[in-house]
Amino acid sequence: MDIQNTPLQKIHVAADRMRKIQLERIPALAENIREFGLHTPILLAPVPDWPDDEFQLVAGHHRLEAVRSLGHETIAAIVLDLDDTQRRLCELDENLCRVDLNAAERCDHALERKRLYLILHPETKHGGKRGSGDQMANFATCSAPSFVENTAEKTGRSERSIREDIRIAENIAPEVMAEIKSLPAIADSGVGLAALASLPQQEQMPAVEAIKTGEASSIREVAAKKPKMKTEKAIKGEQLQVQRRWERQKAKDEERARERIAWFKSHCLDDGLFMAAMEAAIEQTNEIAPDERQTIRKLMDDLKERFDSVPYAPVYDDDPTPESGDPDPQQDMVAGGADQ
Numbered sequence: 001m002d003i004q005n006t007p008l009q010k011i012h013v014a015a016d017r018m019r020k021i022q023l024e025r026i027p028a029l030a031e032n033i034r035e036f037g038l039h040t041p042i043l044l045a046p047v048p049d050w051p052d053d054e055f056q057l058v059a060g061h062h063r064l065e066a067v068r069s070l071g072h073e074t075i076a077a078i079v080l081d082l083d084d085t086q087r088r089l090c091e092l093d094e095n096l097c098r099v100d101l102n103a104a105e106r107c108d109h110a111l112e113r114k115r116l117y118l119i120l121h122p123e124t125k126h127g128g129k130r131g132s133g134d135q136m137a138n139f140a141t142c143s144a145p146s147f148v149e150n151t152a153e154k155t156g157r158s159e160r161s162i163r164e165d166i167r168i169a170e171n172i173a174p175e176v177m178a179e180i181k182s183l184p185a186i187a188d189s190g191v192g193l194a195a196l197a198s199l200p201q202q203e204q205m206p207a208v209e210a211i212k213t214g215e216a217s218s219i220r221e222v223a224a225k226k227p228k229m230k231t232e233k234a235i236k237g238e239q240l241q242v243q244r245r246w247e248r249q250k251a252k253d254e255e256r257a258r259e260r261i262a263w264f265k266s267h268c269l270d271d272g273l274f275m276a277a278m279e280a281a282i283e284q285t286n287e288i289a290p291d292e293r294q295t296i297r298k299l300m301d302d303l304k305e306r307f308d309s310v311p312y313a314p315v316y317d318d319d320p321t322p323e324s325g326d327p328d329p330q331q332d333m334v335a336g337g338a339d340q
Contacts (some may be wrong), residue, residue, distance in 0.1 A: 030066040041076040059094035104187035111169035171197035
């Protein structure tokens with residue numbers, strides 16, 4: 001790659017660069033260049049439909065502005081033949097390899113790099129159902145390393161760290177990410193970013209505001225104060241417990257209803273008296289709960305259809321006709337059933 005001295009006025013800086021220039025760094029960098037010279041040329045790329053002698057900046061924004069502040073008219077540069085996607089990817093790699101990115105910027109850069117890398121190497125995105133023919137074909141034809149492998153090699157960071165950066169960037173709302181880049185309490189803390197990414201996106205901006213206003217000193221403190229939300233699994237478990245309790249209670253109610261029916265039947269002398277006693281008990285007894293009363297009614301409806309086949313043992317085995325002056329036991333049972 002040839003190094004050429006390029007006029008500063010022929011170099012254009014895109015407005016959508018991922019990393020904004022830090023003006024406070026320019027004086028120190030300019031003094032270093034004045035004393036020792038520019039050791040690393042900036043990177044440029046031609047743009048379609050532009051004049052051949054005009055270029056877009058790829059990497060080296062701070063160096064460009066430092067040289068400009070010294071009054072120089074040209075700067076040492078390397079011109080690369082890149083399309084828009086490659087230019088953007090090269091810019092990100094230049095930034096990711098530097099040590100002065102904060103954690104939030106690093107995560108944001110990594111997510112954008114993944115998007116661009118998959119545009120250039122779509123075969124590295126192993127989508128579809130695992131074990132499917134399409135996925136196996138991808139593995140067979142893929143010559144480029146995966147995004148994580150490539151980024152780890154470029155930056156010298158572990159694949160696990162790259163995956164964590166992507167997880168954080170994907171789970172933090174874009175407007176929240178833009179807000180926290182200038183907040184060192186969050187942007188410089190990997191732990192804080194991980195905690196922020198774990199919050200629902202609608203709760204992230206209020207958490208950031210709590211840090212800005214001093215209500216909390218960290219995202220972890222905000223998360224600790226937040227009421228614990230029940231997981232879907234826990235909610236389903238509670239619903240299952242309620243269902244089981246209801247089924248057990250229903251079984252108990254039916255058993256109690258059957259016992260009441262059996263008691264009434266064993267104390268009645270004929271079918272009509274039995275049914276009358278049950279109806280009286282259901283309508284007038286406060287001790288029978290509404291649910292149990294409904295259960296008894298259902299059992300009675302079933303019993304009416306098959307009453308003849310249900311045996312019962314009357315209390316009075318001798319002559320059921322009462323002696324003169326004695327109370328009628330059948331009338332007592334109806335009254336007694338109603339008073340239960």
